[in-house]
Amino acid sequence: MSNGRQIGEVILDLQNISLRFGGVKALTDISFDVREHEIRAIIGPNGAGKSSMLNVINGVYRPQEGTIVFRGKKRHDMDTHEAAEAGFARTFQNIALFKGMSVLDNLMTGRNLKMKSNFLLQALYWGPAQREELAHRRKVEEVIDFLEIEHIRKTPVGRLPYGLQKRVELGRALAAEPKVLLLDEPMAGMNVEEKQDMCRFVLDVNDHFGTTIVLIEHDMAVVMDISDRVVVLDYGKKIADGTPDEVRNNEDVIKAYLGVAH
Amino acid sequence: MLYREAGQFKASYKEDQQIFPIRQDRIAIALILAFFYLGVPYFASQYWLQGIMIPVLIFSLAAIGLNILTGYAGQLSLGSAAFMAVGAFAAYNFVLRVPGMPILVAFVLAGLCAAAVGMVFGLPSLRIKGFYLAVATLAAQFFIVWALTKFPWFSNHSSSGVITAQKVVILGYVFETPEAKYLLTLGVVTVLALLAKNMVRSSIGRSWMAIRDMDVAAEVIGIRPMHTKLMAFAVSSFYCGVAGALYAYTYLGTVEPEGFNLDLSFRILFMVIIGGVGSIMGSFLGAAFIVLLPIFLNISMHMLGDWVPQGLASNLELIVFGGLIIFFLIVEPHGLARLWQIGKEKLRLWPFPH
Numbered sequence: 001m002s003n004g005r006q007i008g009e010v011i012l013d014l015q016n017i018s019l020r021f022g023g024v025k026a027l028t029d030i031s032f033d034v035r036e037h038e039i040r041a042i043i044g045p046n047g048a049g050k051s052s053m054l055n056v057i058n059g060v061y062r063p064q065e066g067t068i069v070f071r072g073k074k075r076h077d078m079d080t081h082e083a084a085e086a087g088f089a090r091t092f093q094n095i096a097l098f099k100g101m102s103v104l105d106n107l108m109t110g111r112n113l114k115m116k117s118n119f120l121l122q123a124l125y126w127g128p129a130q131r132e133e134l135a136h137r138r139k140v141e142e143v144i145d146f147l148e149i150e151h152i153r154k155t156p157v158g159r160l161p162y163g164l165q166k167r168v169e170l171g172r173a174l175a176a177e178p179k180v181l182l183l184d185e186p187m188a189g190m191n192v193e194e195k196q197d198m199c200r201f202v203l204d205v206n207d208h209f210g211t212t213i214v215l216i217e218h219d220m221a222v223v224m225d226i227s228d229r230v231v232v233l234d235y236g237k238k239i240a241d242g243t244p245d246e247v248r249n250n251e252d253v254i255k256a257y258l259g260v261a262h
Numbered sequence: 263m264l265y266r267e268a269g270q271f272k273a274s275y276k277e278d279q280q281i282f283p284i285r286q287d288r289i290a291i292a293l294i295l296a297f298f299y300l301g302v303p304y305f306a307s308q309y310w311l312q313g314i315m316i317p318v319l320i321f322s323l324a325a326i327g328l329n330i331l332t333g334y335a336g337q338l339s340l341g342s343a344a345f346m347a348v349g350a351f352a353a354y355n356f357v358l359r360v361p362g363m364p365i366l367v368a369f370v371l372a373g374l375c376a377a378a379v380g381m382v383f384g385l386p387s388l389r390i391k392g393f394y395l396a397v398a399t400l401a402a403q404f405f406i407v408w409a410l411t412k413f414p415w416f417s418n419h420s421s422s423g424v425i426t427a428q429k430v431v432i433l434g435y436v437f438e439t440p441e442a443k444y445l446l447t448l449g450v451v452t453v454l455a456l457l458a459k460n461m462v463r464s465s466i467g468r469s470w471m472a473i474r475d476m477d478v479a480a481e482v483i484g485i486r487p488m489h490t491k492l493m494a495f496a497v498s499s500f501y502c503g504v505a506g507a508l509y510a511y512t513y514l515g516t517v518e519p520e521g522f523n524l525d526l527s528f529r530i531l532f533m534v535i536i537g538g539v540g541s542i543m544g545s546f547l548g549a550a551f552i553v554l555l556p557i558f559l560n561i562s563m564h565m566l567g568d569w570v571p572q573g574l575a576s577n578l579e580l581i582v583f584g585g586l587i588i589f590f591l592i593v594e595p596h597g598l599a600r601l602w603q604i605g606k607e608k609l610r611l612w613p614f615p616h
Contacts, residue, residue, distance in 0.1 A: 112469055
């Protein structure tokens, strides 16, 4: 993983996060940090709280306890809108695309926050509103080029096969030009070629744009291969944190997750 | 053979983002507009203009309004007729109480009143979804009709609650003949339909559809659900309000609150469903279908003449109407607009099989 990029300071620091749903403890006292430009993986068995963790990071869930420090700013929880403005973008475990819209429109929606023109001007589709629309179209086309999905730009996403939908969802997140990209199982349910493509895109995003990536993934080969540091959750608790090699050799991890020979 | 975009290369994003990117579509729209602006007033009889064309246009406008809310933003509503009533009574009161109020300004203000009322009744949408929201909007339907009947101020203390629309005068010209009223309605509807088309292809329209398709993902992107949903209610009610004002001023002339009942709300909903949910074009097709079909059935029943007894004929009309609606929904649940789309796709290949 030496691609010349410089891993920087800590930009996202999660401290003592606890999240409960009624009596169910989804996350208990979890702390870890994310450095700028790195690929940070979260792994763990089913129900370990990985997706809940991402949901806390971008404000879908509000933790009962804990502190989130993003770029030096301390807060108790995030608000989705605030998180989006701060530069978080994400994809979902079960694809959450806008099914009735074309690929192009899905990606354009990813840039919605950056579109400021007044709604009356939009209704007239005139002057600044039209210029804005075209400027953003240009940006979106760059993402389309990058992900090699030119041929389907006008297709409604509901009609696309699963692998491509996953790619479009990544595209929608990229269209927002995020600082931190949260990927929830980007390679789940893909075949080998699709996984290879997706890995390439994730690495390229990290490399070209310097985007920090927080990634949940079940495919151990992929995780160990592309991530810089890995945090391991089990039953809502953190059981290990470190480089892939450290994690691989951690006894707790082997016991809880990778399996012990009996 | 004729409907091909082959050879029409787009050299800029501007060209690709045009309102009608395919040349044949642009020509077709121009021809349709020319036909309705120049041909129809020339050929059509007074009955056709006043009894068919004007209501079709007005209902198209109301259907566009409901389509923005239900088809694009995904918020089910059963209060469209009530927002039309707000528009009709607001326009009446603006013209009545503000001396020298230009009628078109009154229409816009009426739309804005309806928008404000719509936003208030849209507040439940922040908490509830789907059928539950539809039931909540029923409150708007009943409350508004009740309020307009209950407080005589709205109908200028007319004893029956009926209001008679004032004469439509623009820059000294009196719109009295069906032709003039038709052209006025057509003008308003064309402009508003164009604005709606622009809205749904801009960022506001994309926010609506995003909320409709996947609200959690939309929120994560930074779309504010409250702002977006209330905006949809406001714009939708604005369209219904203007449609209501036209309903009073260019179609019926006299209206009463009871005329804007739940029945009318349902008719508008049917127009949206049959025309095509999430399509501006579909709103026109649906309105035309719902207005024209009963007339067509009526005429065909009369042609059967003595064959069918009178009492049976009128019931048969309803049965056939209901049957046709069910048939349509089974054959093409996405409405007439989808059929139109499929037709266009077929035409691209015709006469070759592939």
